[in-house]
Amino acid sequence: MAPSTPPGQSGLAVVRLSGPDAVPLVDRHFTPAGTLPAVRDMAGYTVAPGDFAGIDEVVVTVFLAPRSFTGEDVVEISCHGGPAVKRAILRRLLEDGAVLAEPGEFSRRAFLNGKIDLVQAEAIMNLIGSEANRQVGAAYQQLKGHLSERLKEISAMLYAEMAAVELILEFPDHEAHDEAFASLEKGIMAAASELSRLVATYERGRLIQEGARVVIYGEPNVGKSSLLNAFVGQNRAIVTDIPGTTRDTIEFHTEINGYKVILVDTAGVRETSDPIEKEGVRRSVEAVADADLLIFLFDSEPTPQDIADILAEKGKNKGIIVLFGKDDLRDEATLEKIMADFCRLDDVCEADISVLAYSALRAADQDRLAEAIGTFLERGAASGSELTVTSARHKLALDEAVRELEAAASDVRQGVTLDLVAVRLRVAAEKLSELTGDDVSESLVDTIFSAFCVGK
Numbered sequence: 001m002a003p004s005t006p007p008g009q010s011g012l013a014v015v016r017l018s019g020p021d022a023v024p025l026v027d028r029h030f031t032p033a034g035t036l037p038a039v040r041d042m043a044g045y046t047v048a049p050g051d052f053a054g055i056d057e058v059v060v061t062v063f064l065a066p067r068s069f070t071g072e073d074v075v076e077i078s079c080h081g082g083p084a085v086k087r088a089i090l091r092r093l094l095e096d097g098a099v100l101a102e103p104g105e106f107s108r109r110a111f112l113n114g115k116i117d118l119v120q121a122e123a124i125m126n127l128i129g130s131e132a133n134r135q136v137g138a139a140y141q142q143l144k145g146h147l148s149e150r151l152k153e154i155s156a157m158l159y160a161e162m163a164a165v166e167l168i169l170e171f172p173d174h175e176a177h178d179e180a181f182a183s184l185e186k187g188i189m190a191a192a193s194e195l196s197r198l199v200a201t202y203e204r205g206r207l208i209q210e211g212a213r214v215v216i217y218g219e220p221n222v223g224k225s226s227l228l229n230a231f232v233g234q235n236r237a238i239v240t241d242i243p244g245t246t247r248d249t250i251e252f253h254t255e256i257n258g259y260k261v262i263l264v265d266t267a268g269v270r271e272t273s274d275p276i277e278k279e280g281v282r283r284s285v286e287a288v289a290d291a292d293l294l295i296f297l298f299d300s301e302p303t304p305q306d307i308a309d310i311l312a313e314k315g316k317n318k319g320i321i322v323l324f325g326k327d328d329l330r331d332e333a334t335l336e337k338i339m340a341d342f343c344r345l346d347d348v349c350e351a352d353i354s355v356l357a358y359s360a361l362r363a364a365d366q367d368r369l370a371e372a373i374g375t376f377l378e379r380g381a382a383s384g385s386e387l388t389v390t391s392a393r394h395k396l397a398l399d400e401a402v403r404e405l406e407a408a409a410s411d412v413r414q415g416v417t418l419d420l421v422a423v424r425l426r427v428a429a430e431k432l433s434e435l436t437g438d439d440v441s442e443s444l445v446d447t448i449f450s451a452f453c454v455g456k
């Protein structure tokens with residue numbers, strides 16, 4: 001048993017019970033309205049309003065095993081969401097023998113009872129934790145079982161190749177021997193390339209799941225904190241005209257084009273003897289290293305060193321937006337000259353860097369910057385709702401499976417004994433089972449479900 005809604009006040013709250021005693025437990029405390037049946041007589045998927053132990057007017061929903069989320073009998077009590085109401089109902093049930101659920105226990109039981117696999121259980125957690133639309137989309141794809149299905153198809157390919165190995169081993173003198181080897185290698189490579197395609201989606205999957213880290217970078221006093229504040233819509237970071245005001249990195253979570261974006265304000269990078277500012281500079285450098293997209297902010301013209309820095313970061317596969325800030329202080333001719341000078345540099349043009357004029361005082365500039373960030377995020381996005389790997393755990397397992405298969409194919413090519421090939425195929429298949437949880441250690445299951453919230 002656990003409250004499935006968050007603590008505090010709300011219109012309604014849900015207390016959920018799962019297990020063979022769920023129905024008799026609630027039955028003992030619930031009086032249905034009018035001529036409605038008692039909980040023990042309710043069919044699965046039915047609801048009844050009534051009185052719970054003289055505490056509150058509630059609505060009880062019954063799900064009977066195996067047709068419930070956990071696969072066990074489940075009863076949900078929707079009560080009014082007052083903290084004292086919830087406490088009283090929970091206490092009454094606890095006194096009557098109900099046990100409080102661990103975090104993720106309902107999902108864990110659903111997994112153990114075969115209602116969902118591990119990928120789907122993790123998808124539920126991601127769905128609950130989603131901050132942006134794309135996260136919801138990717139998690140829901142996985143919850144619906146699309147990733148699990150693809151993995152099952154690929155596993156089936158591997159089992160077919162294992163059978164082919166057995167066949168060759170059993171009939172070594174068969175005349176079509178060479179063909180069998182060629183087809184075996186082709187089959188293994190086909191499975192490997194299917195898996196590689198999934199692995200390749202992780203680059204975007206990570207961006208979707210973890211959010212894009214967009215780091216504002218530049219010298220002290222160019223307007224970095226003002227830019228963050230303009231996005232937040234309030235004075236989140238301290239802004240003064242004293243260089244070196246920002247000593248720490250400040251993060252703000254927002255959503256652009258449905259993507260989770262973590263906007264990071266940094267201390268300006270400069271030589272300093274102040275130990276606090278020094279630490280700030282160190283953190284800025286760290287933030288830059290972790291960035292997916294860097295906003296280089298200038299209030300004047302970039303120097304050759306600045307341009308070298310921009311190109312170096314671009315080379316590390318980061319997106320770059322160059323902003324000529326405090327543009328309200330410039331006249332148009334100056335801006336045109338700066339832009340022209342900057343864009344005339346061949347290396348810069350080739351590097352495909354967005355360049356914008358910006359003022360923290362102009363709302364339209366926020367929109368244009370958001371659009372430029374959005375364009376970066378959409379880069380390489382597949383059209384439609386392509387299946388995406390969003391978990392590092394999944395990516396690692398897939399990587400290992402691919403490595404095993406590539407080694408197996410190369411073994412076949414080089415005529416290494418097929419026993420070894422069979423072992424590699426089995427290891428690869430096990431990696432896939434580890435992903436879905438068909439073949440997984442208890443400690444991994446514990447780790448995964450302990451990250452869940454209570455009541456799910």
Ligand SMILES: Nc1nc2c(ncn2[C@@H]2O[C@H](COP(=O)(O)OP(=O)(O)O)[C@@H](O)[C@H]2O)c(=O)[nH]1
Pocket residue numbers: 218219220221222223224225226227238239240241242243244245246268325326327328329358359360361
């Ligand atoms: N005119 C103008 N002043 C700005 C703009 N952005 C920041 N400032 C001013 O520049 C100074 C430094 O800003 P701040 O955001 O603290 O810069 P940081 O050190 O890069 O974080 C402050 O006095 C701000 O008011 C802008 O777009 N236009």
Ligand SMILES: [Mg+2]
Pocket residue numbers: 224225226237238245246266267268
């Ligand atoms: Mg600042």
